[in-house]
Amino acid sequence: MEEVMKVTSVTKTYGKKGEKQYQALKGVSFTVEKGEFVAIMGASGSGKSTLLNILSTLDQATSGEVLVNGHDITRLNKKKLANFRAKEIGFIFQEFNLLDNLTARENIALPLTLQGLSTNRIDPLVEQIAGKLNIQDLLDKYPAAISGGQKQRVAAARALVHEPAILLADEPTGALDSKSSRAMLDTMELLNRRDQVSILMVTHDPFSSSFADRILFIQDGIIGKEVKKGDLSRQDFYKKLIADLGEIED
């Protein structure tokens, strides 16, 4: 299988030399295959946000290597990083992070215009991804006029419109009610199954994690346990997870 992301011995230390230092990541290694849905689970302070910031090129690792689609992002300069982010990575955040002064359509189109895509190709691509996420009716509305769940779908559409190598999701259901959460996770699952979108999701919520194929548990800056769904149904996987979590905490 093709690897879309390969993380090797990544460490991150905060604080300058000579000062009091704190190691948030102590050598993290894992891979994400193309078309795979991976969840990273951990409590607050486990290092999962630090990891996500590094994977999304917003922060730099102290040592180690991160390959995305074969490119080592730890060796790119700032300008190239911005371009890389624009082309290869899609984001969904806990807060919807839509620009409130642009319509849904314009929000979704923004990554494409930033890449300098020819103008007549933009609208068809926006319509296409809106179709997949079932938000065609919302395209000409402003974020203030739509619900939280709808906003998160628009954010997902924006994250996927430029067909990135991988979709990074940071607690994507954190700000949603249970019904919208469920709908969002179903959508992510569908995108993964039907369109082979590779997804890496960071969460502390076992229910969200149960939608993934594989779960990596991160604790105190290292990845400990790994759980695979395999042939289990989602409900059974969820039960197994709860049981496993009980074990980890003991």
Add this chain to the structure above:
Amino acid sequence: MLFKLSLTGVKSRLKDYTVLFSGLAAASMIFYMFLSLATNPQFLKSSGGGLISAQTTTVTFGFGTVLLAILTLVYLFYANGFLLSMRKRDYGMYMMLGAQASKIGQLIFLETLVTGFLATGIGLILGIILTKLVSGLMVAQLGLTLKHFNPLYLPALLWTLAFFTALFFLAALWNAAKLTKTAVIKLLKDDQKPSQIKNRPVLRAIEGIAGLILLAIGYLAMANVEKLVLKALPIALVTIVLGSYFLISATFINIIDFLRKQKKFFYQGMRPFTLGQLKFRLHDYTRILSAISIMFALALGAITVGLNFNSLKDALTDSQYYDAIILNNDQTANKQIEKLGGKAQASYTYKYDSNNARIYLLKAEVEQNPLKIKRYIKNLSSKKSESRTQSGLYETVTVKADQLTEKAAKQGLMASYSAAQLFSQTASRAVALDSAAFAKIKAQSQTVTFYKVNNFAQKAQALFKITQKQEKRYKEGSNEYLLLEMTKPVSYQLVASMCSGFEFMGFFLGLAFLMMLASTLMFKVLSGAASDKLRYEMLHKIGAQARVLKASLRKEIGVLFLAPALLGAIDVLFGLQFFKLLLPNPYSQIWIPFVIFFILYLVYYLITVKLYEGLVIED
């Protein structure tokens, strides 16, 4: 403890505080600069040059002070908004941690007052220094003469201090009330509240058309100021104010909406974001932008008109043909004038008959050297005479001996009258006689020599002194004394001192307005930084390079600065029509104030962009 917390809060936001602080200091600095003129009655009196009543200048300056005070009030309102937006989250946090609302109220009260006091103090010091520099520069560059002007002027100092203390006291009360009455959750989360604009295209179209019509009426009124006279001003004031508001509110948003629909134009780089920002901003800014466009016009107008008073000097230089005279062959004076490069044009012997109010000249002399006089061109557009002079208002006319007959004098012909003016202020007719008839006239025979110099304006001061010396030889009020008193060097000196005063006032008033309005705009823009920071962070995350973000920001702020400037500039071009009643050509050298404005405004724009970049974009 809380006080310590508040101080650390200030420290951690040092960058934002520097912006606020320098803005407040600038406000009191400008206010002082203006008051140093406005509260100085001796200066105001002397700058009228005696020709314009002290009352008029006092009223003008009173009006200017009120306008500036209002502008300062608006400015402080925005600056205070910036302070509050900066601090409200911190104070919300303290309150969440259990600090008492009354304690927080005291803190913000103290903080506002101390900030205000320090800024005013520094502003005053800067104001004194800058007043000295600017007045020195103007005296040197424009050749102005300023009497009774002192950069350090106590009444101005006290008034500025009183005004700003009162304002900051009010602001402090307002802030304390506002913070203690707002719910904690709102203090913490206010930035996240979504903004919304209703889309009402038909209403906006009507608004836009109404705006254009109103502006057109205002401009028409100004263009026809000669017919409407004093009615033009109130009509224009009302229609232009309303028109600017409607036009900015509707047209600019419509233009942006139009651009947003042009997909080929719209879907490029950061354009969707820039235009989206502008749409919301222009909506939010309508009131302040229209106010600024009008302030811009006032400020630009003040400088233009001020500088234009200088053209009165040109007009005066042009209204007399000869640059200086020498009475009765004064040899010292002759030497001095020749030293200045002056050349004698002609010498005439004359007799002044005070009973008859006649000037008698020798025919032979006039035949040899016909008299040259300047005549005001009544119908400017119909004449294209080659003898038209630089100001375009006067033409040179030659008066020959045969025009100066007794018959012509009795008929009161223009030539006879104008020729007499060259020799006396009290005689009203000139007659040329042959030498026999001339000898019979019972009056003292005198001579006058007329001179011309190159570049009169430069030598005016020296010629004035030479003329003054000659005056001393004659009795005050005598024909000779009065004749010297009305020559070009003397009247030039008078007009120059009046123009200097006006030019200085116009320049100062304009500068004060411009600085205040640009600072207001700057703070309005900067107060949006907190909510914009999130947007730029988001754009950074989806892969927009810092360079691209900065370019977008420059364009956005550029439009916010440009829109009122364009409208204001058009306002000025029409507004100057009004001064046609007062000045020979209000549009001459209009590029000077425009260039000055452009440079100052550009500096403000660049500062705003730089500050904003620092506040919202992380490198």
